[in-house]
Amino acid sequence: MDAREALVPPNPRDRKKAGLAFPDRRRTPRPPLAEIRRGGKLNLLPPIVVTGAVRMIEFLIVTVLGFAIYLGYVEQKDESLHLVYLVAVVIAATANMAIVQALNLYQMQAFSGFVRGFTRTAFAWTMVMAGMMALAFFVKVGADFSRVWIAGWYVSGLIALFGERLALSLLAKRWIREGRLYRRAVIVGGGAEAEQLIKALEASADTDIRIVGIFDDRGPDRVSPLVAGYPKLGNIDELVEFARNSRLDLLIVSLPVTAETRLLQLLKKLWVLPVDIRLSAHTNKLRFRPRTYSYIGNVPFIDISDKPIADWDYVKKWLFDKAVATLAVIVLAPVMLLIALAIKLGSKGPVLFRQKRLGFNNEQIDVYKFRTMYAEATDAEASKLVTKDDPRVTRVGRFLRKTSLDELPQFFNVVKGDLSLVGPRPHALKAKAADKLYADAVDGYFARHRVKPGVTGWAQINGWRGETDTQEKILRRVEHDLYYIENWSVTFDLYILLMTPFALIKGDNAY
Known part of the structure; x- marks a missing residue:
């Protein structure tokens, strides 16, 4: 697990998107703790905030361009159509956002691929303008709208969205290299449970975590130094110190729900940290209703504690x-x-x-x-x-x-x-x-x-x-x-x- 691998997403599909190879972790020596800490100095960019900001930016691009062209060209001819044009602009911007959402272009994975992302964005914008013109024709209000305004809005919208998606793809690739689009996670508890959990996470699509390593109080006679290819970094006391000196977003406890005494001992030490704490539930025979669980990819977890004041x-x-x-x-x-x-x-x-x-x-x-x-x-x-x-x-x-x-x-x-x-x-x-x-x-x-x-x-x-x-x-x-x-x-x-x-x-x- 060298410095380059420290930036590799755990999901094989995400690794391909990042353009990174599949290192053989089984033959990689345990990295120094200081090296792993250096890989997590930059703060996480919460996906809900990033995607929300992109929605807002694209809505504003469409709205501002539409009304600006109206004010610069159409208003000089007829000032009585303020409300008609404003309503049309807002409807178009909202429809564009809805179609882009339906095409899954507001997902983090879509931001780094420029060609695919812009092609679908351009398709959505074309559909919006075609729909607006068709609607105006069928309700017989097409004569109220300037053709120069429609053409100018469509072309300028394409150019602006091209620039926006290009800048977004460059930023996303940079954030992926820096690890800012993935939550840094550690597994608390090694052994067979942790190995099954890691394999389930790596086989699951659309995970947003990057596993840093394993922490367990048990010695090498009971827990291997490598679990599913990830190194054991220390015991629970060292985990608290690690979280104080490095960015850590998620603690995943791989102990079974039935280990109540051990869970209470762990949580008493870990709840003071400003991180999300999740209890693995994928191997539990006792099943609750689906709404009881949260999911990372397709893997179920029970929420123990949430990071306060997030997103x-x-x-x-x-x-x-x-x-x-x-x-x-x-x-x-x-x-x-x-x-x-x-x-x-x-x-x-x-x-x-x-x-x-x-x-x-x-x-x-x-x-x-x-x-x-x-x-x-x-x-x-x-x-x-x-x-x-x-x-x-x-x-x-x-x-x-x-x-x-x-x-x-x-x-x-x-x-x-x-x-x-x-x-x-x-x-x-x-x-x-x-x-x-x-x-x-x-x-x-x-x-x-x-x-x-x-x-x-x-x-x-x-x-x-x-x-x-x-x-x-x-x-x-x-x-x-x-x-x-x-x-x-x-x-x-x-x-x-x-x-x-x-x-x-x-x-x-x-x-």
């Missing part, structure tokens, strides 16, 4: 974060300048304080704050939390911490992409509840890192902010964070943002 939800949250954070930076710029001036006049040292904190998937990020302590007393690792009347805090800093105005520079973190507007608050590396590190004080603490941390959050507006001098406080905070993750929506984010100022007025526990 279009991720896009909506990203747009919401960028738009609101950019607006906040512009509106609050005068306030931040005044705060910076007050800090400079109040004590020596820099205006901003940069602190390492744990972000999405336990990645370390630099979080910006206004400096609230004397420069010589700052604690970058938060090994000692700030308490009431803490002598390390400056007079200006006390006011900023009480009102949370010291957090305003974190809007720049949101624009940068390290933080979200709303989410679990990022904690310092050595933050403690009483005398315990947060991860030791709360079982499953790292599950809160399945999404990006936020400037504000559900826990904060419910009073769980500030000092964590007891284990109970951090426990309640984490419970609220997990509730937010499981119940996220844009409306929920907006509600938390609107309630944040009222929560700050109380100022409880913030020193």
